Amino acid sequence: MRDPYAVLGLSKNASQDEIKSAYRKLARQNHPDLHQGDSKAEERFKGIQAAYQLLSDEDKRAQFDRGQIDADGNPTFRSGGFRGQRRSSTSGFGDGASFHDIFKDFANQARGGGQKDDDPFSGFGGGFGGFNSNFSGGFGDETHPQQKGATVNCWLELDFSEAARGCKKEVRLPTGKKLNVNVPPGFEDGQSLRLKGQGMPGLNGAPSGDAMVEIHIKPDPMFSRKGNDVHLDLPVTVPEAIMGAKIEAPTIDGPVNVKVPEHANSGTTLRLRGKGIKSKDGKRGDQYVKLRVMLPEKSDKEFAEFVKQWAERKPYSVRAKKS
The missing domain is CATH 2.60.260.20 (Urease metallochaperone UreE, N-terminal domain)
Structure with a gap:
């Protein structure tokens, strides 16, 4: 795999929030569901996922930054020995380093660099030099430690x-x-x-x-959420607002009939009990329907003339100053 920082378009000092943000953006753009049949998009998506898996794990990221693992999460071998610890030659492996030492170092590196003093051959009765009766041809469980799979x-x-x-x-x-x-x-x-x-x-x-x-x-054109309550703006006509009416209102469970009271203004809010979102304890919130009085879409001369004559006879103010 390529350098995970390069895959996500990040610098090495990127924060976890920046890593998460970059991952979300790229995962959305390259999701296979948006690129049906595009094998290259699927490979990019897998690479983005793998890069995020490594960099979102603080321990693995630190190991990668130190050069202890590669971009695929595998332990790295460095020239001159494991983890850069040079061993000069004696008996073929290094100055004073036995075959047992080499494998002990290997096992410690596989654990991520911890437990440096834990001898992987201690179960063989005094180290690598003496095998006990449990030996069955391998190097024992400690050379192959169990490790839970990555998230x-x-x-x-x-x-x-x-x-x-x-x-x-x-x-x-x-x-x-x-x-x-x-x-x-x-x-x-x-x-x-x-x-x-x-x-x-x-x-x-x-x-x-x-x-x-x-x-x-995904953002919804009608519904919004506050806690477990659902909110909705519902358009109504001028006649419905003035005279009152029974109209249909959408809910998350499907449409229901609601009653618009007479002389309803924009902002009048109706409460639909139990039509909100279910909480963990099984109780449901409510839905609040805010009415929006809408004029006709097209200009109507008859309607405009009626309103003009009515306003001349019965003027009223909605912006009166409050003392």
Whole structure:
């Protein structure tokens, strides 16, 4: 894989917020669903995912910056020995360095540089020189430590109503796997859904990592959200506002009939109880419908003349100064 910083278009001192922002932008632009049949776009998407996996993990990022792992997360070998520790030649491996020392260094590096004094051959009865009765042809469990698989990250875009009501959607993971996932009601933009065991496979029998699915909600032309309440601006005609009427109003569950009171002004708000978003305890918020009185789209001379005559007979002020 290319340098992950270059893949995301970032400098090496980029913050985690900058990394996340760059990933979101590039993942949206290169998502395979937007480029059906384009193998190059799919490869770019995989590279973007892999770069984000490495740089969003503080430990792996630090190891990469120190040169301990490559862009694919594999341990690096440096000239003159492991981790740059030169060993001059004695017995073929270095000055004073036994075959046991070389493998001990290798095992420590595979762990990420920690546990420097942990001897991977200690289970063989006094080190590499003496094998115990449990030896079965390998180097023992300590040379191949178990490690849980890495967490993978991806994103899923939902309509407002899908996020509000909950839904079942297909998500494509960075591993190439496609899953149908159940999104519970009430997810907010930027929240993540954890899929246990759907990340990268573990090493040597360790459990797989998880997948974190970040939810993105597309802006809706009608609905907005405040807490668990849904808000909606609803246009009404002049006759409906003056005389009152029963009209249809959209909700996240589908259209319902509402009553517009007589003499309703723009800004008059109707409350629809229980038509909001369901919370974790099962209770639902409300929907608030704000009325917007709209004039006819086209100019009507008859209507304009009527209003002029009425205004001359019954003038009134809506901007009176308050003392």
